[in-house]
Amino acid sequence: MDVRRSLPAVDALLAHPHVREARGSYGQRLVRRAVRQTLDETRRMLAQPAAPASPDLDSLATRVLSRLAELARPASRAVFNLTGTVIHTNLGRSPLAEAAIEAMTQAARHPVALEYDLDSGGRGDRDRLVEGLLCELTGAEAATVVNNNAGAVLLALGALGAGREALISRGELIEIGGAFRMPDIMAAAGCRLREVGATNRTHARDFEGAVGEHTGLIVKAHTSNYAITGFTCSVPETRLAEIAHAHGIPFLVDLGSGALVDFTALGLPYEAQPGDAIGAGADVVTFSGDKLLGGPQAGIIVGRREAIARIKRHPLKRALRLDKLTLAALEATLRLYRDSDAPQRDIPTLALLARSEDAIAATGERLLPHVQRLLPDIEVTLEPCLSQLGSGSLPVDRLPSRALAWRPKDSQRRLRERRLRRLEAALRDLPRPVIGRLSEGALRLDLRCLSGADEEAAFLDQLKALPRRYATSEASHRADEEASAPGIGRESRRTDEPARAVAASDTSGGAP
Secondary structure, eight states: OOGGGGSOOHHHHHTSHHHHHHHHHHOHHHHHHHHHHHHHHHHHHHTSTTOOOOOOHHHHHHHHHHHHHHHHSOSSOOOEEOSSBSSOGGGTSSOOOHHHHHHHHHHHHSOOOSSBOTTTSSBOOTTHHHHHHHHHHHOOSEEEEESSHHHHHHHHHHHHHTTSEEEEEGGGOOEETTTEEHHHHHHHTTOEEEEESOSSBOOHHHHHHHOOTTEEEEEEEOOTTOOOOSSOBOOOHHHHHHHHHHTTOOEEEEEETOOSSOGGGGTSOOOOOHHHHHHTTOSEEEEESSSTTOSSSOEEEEEOHHHHHHHHHSTHHHHTOOOHHHHHHHHHHHHHHHHOSOHHHHSHHHHHHTOOHHHHHHHHHHHHHHHHTTOTTEEEEEEEEEEBOBTTBSTTOOEEEEEEEEEEOOSSHHHHHHHHHHHHHHHHTSSSOEEOEEETTEEEEEOTTOOSHHHHHHHHHHGGGHHHHHHHHHHHHHHHHHHTSTTTTSOOOOSOSOOOOOSOOOOOOSOO
C-alpha cells in the first residue's frame, strides 16, 4: 500500500487543536496555505526510496506550525550588526535617529503638506521641506534632493554637461559597489569623459590644457572608498573652481559620503564636508544622506542657485525624487544637526563611530561570562580588534574596538572549520540574526555596534536559543554530508574548504 494514502486530508489537519488555535494569530488563509504546503512536502518525502513511515497527526501539526512561522517571518528583518563595519551597505547602512523614526511614522499615518503651500494655499515644492536646512548647514545658495547619490551625480551631470566634455582626473575615475563606475555614469548622463593627468599625479596645468570649446564642466570625485598613497599630487578645489570659472563652465564636486560635522572633534579622522567645497567655489556638490550624515537613503545636491535651478528642470528630477517618508526622516535628521547640542549623541551613526574603546571593552566584559557557558565545544575570548566606518568612508582608517572571538576546541582543521560554519549558520538562524565575520580561524563579533543596556539584554536573551540552533545546524550538516557521500549517485562534498567569510567587510561605498 502507498504510505501517502495514510496522510490526513486538509480539513482533518486544519481541525487539529494546535492548528485550529493558530488561526487566531495567523488567519485562516495563511494557515490553510501552510497545511497544504506541509502535506505536499510530506508526500514528496514519502515518495522517495527507503522513505520513513508516514508521520502521525501531531507530528504534521508541529510541521505546520513551523511552516507558519517561516511564512509569517518578514524578509526584511532586524539583525545584530557585529561585523565591525558600522555603516554596512548590505545591512541597511545608517540606523535612524528616534526623531527621524517618529517623523516617518507621522508622515505614514497622516496626510502631510508635501507639495502644498500652507501659507498661500496653492501647490508647493517638496524640496522646500529640506532646502532651507541644507543651505543653512552647508552655506549653499540652493539645494535639491533625489533618491540616492548615484542619482544625484547622474542628474547633475545630465543637467550641466550633457553633449559636452566632462574633465576629471584619471585618479578619480572611481568604481564603487554595485558596479557603479564614474565613466559609465558620465556616459549615461550624455557627457563625454575626458581624463586629465596621471593616475597618481594630476596638476592644474593638466586641466588648463584640457579645457576647450567642447568642455562642459570640471568634475572632482572624492576617493572615499580607496586611497592612493606615495608619490601623489591632486589639484585643490579652489584652483579647479578658478579654472572652471575663468572659462565660464561649472565645477562639480562629488563627495560621496558627505559629513556635516567636524569628525576630528569626535576623535575621528577628518572627512570632507560639503561646506568646504562650497567655500572653495564649487558650483554643485553631491553627497549621500545615509552614510556619514546618518539619515535615510538620499542624494543631496547643494550649490549655486542657477545651477540647482537647471538641475531641477531636468526631466530625470521627477523620476528620482524622494517620497514623503524619506523627506520626513531627512528633515528630522537635518534639524538635529542644526538644533541639537550634541548631534553625536542624538544621531546613532555618530554615536557608534565616536564610542570609546573603554565603553566597548566594558560591554565585552559584561557579556563574556554569559557566552562562555553556551557551547561546550566552543571557546570564547574577548580580544582587541579594529572597526571600520564602511560604505566607502575613510577606507584606510580603523577604530579600536573589542570582539567576542569564538573558536572551536577541535584539534583538526577541517573539524574546526566545520564547527565555525555551523556556528555562523546558527547565529544567523536566531530570531534576530547575529552577523559577524569569519577570519583567521575564528568567528568574531565586533561589539562596537552593540550599544546600550536594551541591546545587550536583547542579545543575551536570544542567545538562549543558540545551543538548540547549533545542534540543529550540526544535524543538517551531517544529513547533507550523507546525502552527498560517494556511492549513492552524487558527488562527494568537500569538507576541508576554507571557512566562508561572512560580512567581513563592506566593499561597496561611494555614490549609491
